[in-house]
Amino acid sequence: GENVEQHPSTLSVQEGDSAVIKCTYSDSASNYFPWYKQELGKRPQLIIDIRSNVGEKKDQRIAVTLNKTAKHFSLHITETQPEDSAVYFCAASTYAGGTSYGKLTFGQGTILTVHP
Amino acid sequence: NAGVTQTPKFQVLKTGQSMTLQCAQDMNHNSMYWYRQDPGMGLRLIYYSASEGTTDKGEVPNGYNVSRLNKREFSLRLESAAPSQTSVYFCASSAWREFSDYEQYFGPGTRLTVT
Numbered sequence: 001g002e003n004v005e006q007h008p009s010t011l012s013v014q015e016g017d018s019a020v021i022k023c024t025y026s027d028s029a030s031n032y033f034p035w036y037k038q039e040l041g042k043r044p045q046l047i048i049d050i051r052s053n054v055g056e057k058k059d060q061r062i063a064v065t066l067n068k069t070a071k072h073f074s075l076h077i078t079e080t081q082p083e084d085s086a087v088y089f090c091a092a093s094t095y096a097g098g099t100s101y102g103k104l105t106f107g108q109g110t111i112l113t114v115h116p
Numbered sequence: 117n118a119g120v121t122q123t124p125k126f127q128v129l130k131t132g133q134s135m136t137l138q139c140a141q142d143m144n145h146n147s148m149y150w151y152r153q154d155p156g157m158g159l160r161l162i163y164y165s166a167s168e169g170t171t172d173k174g175e176v177p178n179g180y181n182v183s184r185l186n187k188r189e190f191s192l193r194l195e196s197a198a199p200s201q202t203s204v205y206f207c208a209s210s211a212w213r214e215f216s217d218y219e220q221y222f223g224p225g226t227r228l229t230v231t
Contacts, residue, residue, distance in 0.1 A: 001175070009156070032218055043206065043222040044159065089158055093218070102147050102166050102212045103174065104220060106158040 002027040004092050006107025014115050019080050021110045023090035024072040030092040033073045034104070035064060038087045047088075048075070080114045087111050118142055120223035122207050128229045129197040137192040137226050139207030147212040148190035149174075149220065150182060152203040159206065165190055166212070197230045204228070 003026040013019050025033075034049035050057045050064045050073065057064050061080075066073040077084055091104040120141045129135055141148065146167045151159040161174030163182040171182050179201060181193045190209075194201060207223040 006158070034218070034220075043224055045222070046219045049218065102210070103161060103164060104149075104159075105175075106160070108156060108158045 002030055002092055002105040004090060004105050004107040006090050006110060008110060009108065010111045010113070012113045012115065013080055015080060015082060017080055019077045019084070019112055019114075021075045021088055021090070021112070022072060023074070023092075023107050024070075025092040025105075026071070027092070027094075028071065029094050032093045033064070033066060034091050034093075035062075035075050036089045036091065036106075038089065038109075040086070044089060077112075080112075082114050082116050085112055085114045120207055120209050120221050122205075122223035122226050124226060125224065126227050128231065129194075130231055131198060133197050134193065134195050135197065136194075137205055137207075137228075138189070139191065139223055140189045141207075141209040141221070142188065143209060143211070143221065144187070145209040145211050145221075146187075147210045148184065149208040149210075150180075150190070150192045151206045151208065152176065152201075153206060153225075154203050162192065162205075197228075199230050202228060202230045 006023045031052035036044040037047045038044040048064050050066050061078050063076045087109045089109050090107040093104045123138045149164040150162040153159050160176050165171045165184040168187045183191045205226045208220040210220045
């Protein structure tokens, strides 16, 4: 089955700095890669996702890049703010057919702390 | 539109007791999922139901059973609780139409402690 590794496990930055979280996956059939944000005591919520036919996607201060050859993808947050402090999870899945259809495999999570 | 709801929010069980966690969604989604979340281990899939009438094992199914009661409801049962099942349990749902609508919407979670 799919295996997703996420690094770093904790990340501390100053407000205004950039933050980068990296994930690698093992199943070359995976073609859908979402990122979820989970604030303390809350439920995970989707913040951005990318499909394998796209190399990069941006939404305001967040972006995700995908390298299919190396089987890794990254979340980039620019101009970080204290409200970005949360746990971030990457995930991988297959969105069209295959035995992994519809199932998300999550990374272990990154605790991001943005200091004012 | 409540989204995904779960009951109860908190539960304490003694080893060997049984209980059922309830989940319901009002978004007319086809697929529903149960995850457990433990510190440092992310979210691990217990069981999922791709569509009404079907259920399949996920990564960590041992000690659990599920029922997809109808399109809205998906329950998770612990037959004989063990301390290793102490965790936060999340239910999620998704439309998961091929080539569109992949976002999984999560419920608020159930914090379960087994003593």
